[in-house]
Amino acid sequence: MRAASGANAQPWEYVLIAPGPARDAIRQACEAADAEFHRRSPEWLQQFFAAHEITPVKEFCRDAPWLVAVFGRRDLPFWLQGVWLSIGNFINALEMEGLHSLTYTPTLGRDFNRLLGVNEEWSCQAVLPVGYGQPAEELRPRPRLGPSDKARVVAADGKLLPFAARLPFEP
Numbered sequence: 004m005r006a007a008s009g010a011n012a013q014p015w016e017y018v019l020i021a022p023g024p025a026r027d028a029i030r031q032a033c034e035a036a037d038a039e040f041h042r043r044s045p046e047w048l049q050q051f052f053a054a055h056e057i058t059p060v061k062e063f064c065r066d067a068p069w070l071v072a073v074f075g076r077r078d079l080p081f082w083l084q085g086v087w088l089s090i091g092n093f094i095n096a097l098e099m100e101g102l103h104s105l106t107y108t109p110t111l112g113r114d115f116n117r118l119l120g121v122n123e124e125w126s127c128q129a130v131l132p133v134g135y136g137q138p139a140e141e142l143r144p145r146p147r148l149g150p151s152d153k154a155r156v157v158a159a160d161g162k163l164l165p166f167a168a169r170l171p172f173e174p
């Protein structure tokens with residue numbers, strides 16, 4: 004809720020969905036959207052899905068302790084940037100609480116809004132299952148490139164220089 008937003012428009016709305024029968028239609032909508040996404044994906048992405056055993060089946064829609072749908076309001080200035088800054092804060096806040104989540108971004112239409120009683124001006128940007136991880140499950144460290152790869156400096160004389168500092172997570 005404290006994310007920065009263009010003109011302080013706060014273009015986000017969070018819908019927290021408890022487990023129960025209301026989740027059935029949500030799961031159906033997510034699985035249908037994902038099946039369509041997989042069908043339309045280019046060959047390389049379909050191969051990535053196969054290699055990682057990613058399918059349109061979304062059991063977490065039924066099983067997650069909470070399901071959080073995040074909407075952005077299309078008619079507000081810089082709404083897309085604002086809602087995603089807010090989602091970024093949300094993911095970090097969950098991590099700090101020791102909770103786990105998945106940023107799931109199905110392409111959902113207006114039928115999905117109707118399921119949740121959300122006005123048509125709002126566009127669902129992400130559906131995040133939230134809960135504690137399985138105790139036996141270990142989070143694998145995810146590789147990250149650092150500023151020496153991802154940042155450049157334009158010096159006073161206009162020369163493009165590499166960013167010299169290294170961060171602790173860089174190899």
Ligand SMILES: Cc1cc2nc3c(=O)[nH]c(=O)nc-3n(C[C@H](O)[C@H](O)[C@H](O)COP(=O)(O)O)c2cc1C
Nearest residue numbers: 057087104105106107108109110129144145146147
């Ligand atoms: C903008 C964004 C969209 C994502 N969309 C999906 C998605 O639709 N389905 C999914 O299974 N994971 C999705 N993810 C999760 C990522 O694939 C990845 O598992 C997650 O970001 C954690 O790994 P990382 O720290 O390397 O990013 C998404 C993540 C982000 C940040």
